[in-house]
Amino acid sequence: MVYKRKRHKSYRRRTFEIGIVLLVIVSVVLALAFVKRPINRTEDWINPNIISSIDLVERPFEYDGRELEFIGEAVGERMVRSSLSGGGAWIHLNDDPYMYTNVGSGGPLSGYNSGSAVWVKDVGLTDAIKNYGGYQVRGDAIKVVGVYNMACAQHGGDTDIHAQSLEVIAAGGMSKVPVDTWKLLVAPLLLVIAGVMYLINRRRIRDEIKGLFKRRSARDA
Amino acid sequence: MILRPSADSHRVIGKYTGKILVGLGLLMLVPLICSLVYQEWSVALDFTISFSLCMVVGFGAQAFFRTERDLTWSEGLVVAAGSWIWAVLLAAIPYYLSGHMGSYLDACFDAMSGFTTTGLFVLQDLDHLSNGMNVWRHVLTYTGGQGIVVIALTFLFKGTAGAYKMYVGEGKDERLLPNVVQTARAIWLVSIVYLVIGTAALFVVNLWLGMSPARGFILAAQQFMGAWSTGGFAPMSYNGMYYHSLAAELIIIAIAIAGSFNFALHWAVWTGKRKEIFKNIETITFSISLICLTSVAMWGLIKMGVYEDSLSLARKAFYIIASGHSGTGLTVIYNRSFVTMWGPIAMIATIIVMIIGGSACSTAGGLKVFRVGIFVKSILADVKRSMLPESAVLKVKYHHVKDSYLTDKLSKSVAMIITLFLITYLSSGFLGVLYGYDFTQALFEGVSALSTCGLSCGVTTPAMPDGMKVAYILYMWLGRLEFLSIFAVGGYLYSVLRGR
Numbered sequence: 001m002v003y004k005r006k007r008h009k010s011y012r013r014r015t016f017e018i019g020i021v022l023l024v025i026v027s028v029v030l031a032l033a034f035v036k037r038p039i040n041r042t043e044d045w046i047n048p049n050i051i052s053s054i055d056l057v058e059r060p061f062e063y064d065g066r067e068l069e070f071i072g073e074a075v076g077e078r079m080v081r082s083s084l085s086g087g088g089a090w091i092h093l094n095d096d097p098y099m100y101t102n103v104g105s106g107g108p109l110s111g112y113n114s115g116s117a118v119w120v121k122d123v124g125l126t127d128a129i130k131n132y133g134g135y136q137v138r139g140d141a142i143k144v145v146g147v148y149n150m151a152c153a154q155h156g157g158d159t160d161i162h163a164q165s166l167e168v169i170a171a172g173g174m175s176k177v178p179v180d181t182w183k184l185l186v187a188p189l190l191l192v193i194a195g196v197m198y199l200i201n202r203r204r205i206r207d208e209i210k211g212l213f214k215r216r217s218a219r220d221a
Numbered sequence: 222m223i224l225r226p227s228a229d230s231h232r233v234i235g236k237y238t239g240k241i242l243v244g245l246g247l248l249m250l251v252p253l254i255c256s257l258v259y260q261e262w263s264v265a266l267d268f269t270i271s272f273s274l275c276m277v278v279g280f281g282a283q284a285f286f287r288t289e290r291d292l293t294w295s296e297g298l299v300v301a302a303g304s305w306i307w308a309v310l311l312a313a314i315p316y317y318l319s320g321h322m323g324s325y326l327d328a329c330f331d332a333m334s335g336f337t338t339t340g341l342f343v344l345q346d347l348d349h350l351s352n353g354m355n356v357w358r359h360v361l362t363y364t365g366g367q368g369i370v371v372i373a374l375t376f377l378f379k380g381t382a383g384a385y386k387m388y389v390g391e392g393k394d395e396r397l398l399p400n401v402v403q404t405a406r407a408i409w410l411v412s413i414v415y416l417v418i419g420t421a422a423l424f425v426v427n428l429w430l431g432m433s434p435a436r437g438f439i440l441a442a443q444q445f446m447g448a449w450s451t452g453g454f455a456p457m458s459y460n461g462m463y464y465h466s467l468a469a470e471l472i473i474i475a476i477a478i479a480g481s482f483n484f485a486l487h488w489a490v491w492t493g494k495r496k497e498i499f500k501n502i503e504t505i506t507f508s509i510s511l512i513c514l515t516s517v518a519m520w521g522l523i524k525m526g527v528y529e530d531s532l533s534l535a536r537k538a539f540y541i542i543a544s545g546h547s548g549t550g551l552t553v554i555y556n557r558s559f560v561t562m563w564g565p566i567a568m569i570a571t572i573i574v575m576i577i578g579g580s581a582c583s584t585a586g587g588l589k590v591f592r593v594g595i596f597v598k599s600i601l602a603d604v605k606r607s608m609l610p611e612s613a614v615l616k617v618k619y620h621h622v623k624d625s626y627l628t629d630k631l632s633k634s635v636a637m638i639i640t641l642f643l644i645t646y647l648s649s650g651f652l653g654v655l656y657g658y659d660f661t662q663a664l665f666e667g668v669s670a671l672s673t674c675g676l677s678c679g680v681t682t683p684a685m686p687d688g689m690k691v692a693y694i695l696y697m698w699l700g701r702l703e704f705l706s707i708f709a710v711g712g713y714l715y716s717v718l719r720g721r
Contacts, residue, residue: 015719057555057557057558057561058557058561059561060558060561060562061562075348075349075457076348076457076463077431077432077433077436078431079430079431079432079464079465080431081430081431082429085429085430085466089431090431090465092457092459092463094348094458098346098348098349102346102349103320103321103345103346103349104320104346104349104351107346109321109323109345109346109683110345110346111345111682111683111684112345112347112458112682112683113346113347113348113458114458115458115459117459117462117463117465119465133348133349134348134349135259135261135349135350135351135352136261137349150527150562151527151528151529151533151537151562152533153528153529153530153533155465156465156467156532156533156536156537157527157528157530157533157534157536157537158462158465158553159462159554159555159558160465177261177263177351178263179262179263179266180263180266183263183266183267183270183318184266186270187266187269187270187273190269190270190273190274190277191269191273193273193277194272194273194274194276194277194280197276197277197280197281197284198276198280200280200284201280201283201284204283
């Protein structure tokens with residue numbers, strides 16, 4: 001009877017201790033997980049377009065075949081097509097809050113990118129675009145006027161704008177991503193610690209690397 | 222009576238988990254080198270920090286948990302499932318340091334999505350992401366498709382009996398070769414050969430599309446990794462719409478379908494058994510469901526009056542249905558277009574193919590076409606049996622690498638797994654409804670997460686409720702490893718707390 005009570009008591013205490021440890025781990029992980037960066041200032045963002053790319057996606061049947069003006073940051077690159085593949089050039093214009101300040105350059109987080117594919121029949125018009133947005137590059141802000149196609153028959157059903165005119169309204173350029181000072185301190189320190197951990201394990205690692213190259217003919221159990 | 226795991230059991234689990242985390246750290250050298258080449262110094266520091274942390278944790282675990290004992294079955298399953306969680310926590314670090322994630326939870330979401338080759342993401346401002354980070358996203362799906370354990374088996378294990386148990390714990394059980402380490406290396410050989418061929422083909426297409434050689438090459442490698450792994454990550458936010466090219470779409474979809482096939486099928490074809498493609502129950506089931514559901518999707522699109530010409534109709538429907546069926550998740554329409562343009566019939570066809578999924582022992586998710594094929598054969602056999610005299614003996618044959626007979630045990634296990642999956646799919650739909658989403662859209666997204674497909678109808682966004690993000694992380698993990706490993710982890714934790 002006494003033995004049964006003692007065993008039950010130690011079992012309850014063990015469960016309690018393990019529970020406390022798990023609770024602490026879960027709390028730390030949850031705290032890290034739900035700590036958020038300052039949220040976007042989308043209420044400050046005014047889309048330069050009367051009909052935005054989001055409107056075009058949300059109400060495609062309403063705008064299909066309509067001529068409209070579209071302003072956005074040129075991203076990616078220009079893709080010039082041969083006459084065999086339809087000619088013209090493809091560009092992509094994003095009308096999202098990142099078009100003036102992207103995340104890498106310190107811009108606030110504001111959700112996904114949003115924009116429209118634009119096909120320009122006269123390739124020469126796209127020569128005016130000097131900067132295409134990417135990492136450390138702010139693309140030129142471009143205004144096109146053209147016809148919106150919900151499912152373009154000429155281009156395999158793609159959603160696009162066939163631009164008749166193109167204008168650069170604001171030049172882009174380099175937007176350097178600054179290096180955080182704390183990373184310059186932490187990175188080499190961690191590298192040194194990792195090196196020490198490797199040295200502690202080096203003999204075992206050497207044996208395992210030798211073992212990797214041994215001929216293997218045995219079946220698994 | 223449930224036995225509490227011994228201290229040696231914890232040690233062996235800790236040791237092998239540490240090995241896998243060292244492998245993860247070595248993977249981070251790929252984006253680190255890429256960011257140095259492109260002079261992305263901040264990104265290089267992010268990966269140096271993350272690489273070092275992996276090494277510290279991985280080597281530290283191996284130094285602390287010293288044992289020479291081999292893994293038992295349950296320990297192998299626990300290592301396979303548990304190491305995924307640790308790998309996600311560490312793989313999320315470069316994401317978080319990049320500044321493109323709203324929280325560490327978001328970073329874990331994308332890391333889990335990468336490893337499980339899902340393709341859903343909550344990363345913000347993708348079009349301004351660094352080359353190093355983009356390479357990391359795609360390397361995650363490429364290696365996640367092979368399996369974290371497979372990587373470790375290829376490079377870090379001498380070869381133990383316990384290795385096979387971890388291999389099975391990752392949702393694979395095909396033995397290409399007698400030894401599991403040789404099998405893991407064969408899987409890698411297949412993947413790397415296709416990587417070279419696929420990247421070369423896409424590079425040529427990218428040049429033809431008008432890209433510069435440097436950009437064309439790095440995009441080709443990422444396109445291949447996203448397609449072959451059936452991951453669905455794309456380097457630009459426009460996803461498959463970026464290229465506006467039938468040639469690019471056909472090559473990418475061919476790679477995706479090939480990636481969704483069983484590695485045993487690939488190995489059989491490589492070793493001269495080419496007829497396997499036409500005889501295998503998986504390829505037959507896949508082909509039939511692909512043709513039928515593409516037709517259903519096309520019918521739905523005709524009713525909506527979206528596409529003017531039949532070529533555009535067929536092209537879009539086939540791409541999306543094939544992408545969903547293979548579990549890839551690459552898309553040639555905007556996410557919201559599933560709701561605003563495609564309509565309910567085409568959406569439901571897409572949901573069904575995502576549920577069916579790809580082949581077993583591949584990079585795809587879902588129920589798996591093998592199980593669907595066996596399930597259909599079992600039903601047909603029961604119907605036939607009911608029409609035969611009682612004394613008749615009915616033997617049903619199927620071909621999967623070799624000829625086999627359908628047994629009651631196999632039928633029962635398939636039916637059980639299908640039932641578990643279907644219940645979980647429905648629960649994902651109800652979860653979305655609880656958070657205020659439309660049921661069809663919530664089901665579409667939940668199925669996509671659990672099937673590790675990655676097609677989205679707009680439910681997954683950075684603004685999605687945190688509870689749904691946590692649920693989708695668990696769904697993706699469950700969908701990739703399937704139920705066995707997850708039950709093993711649950712059982713292990715229960716035995717730690719309640720065992721005697």
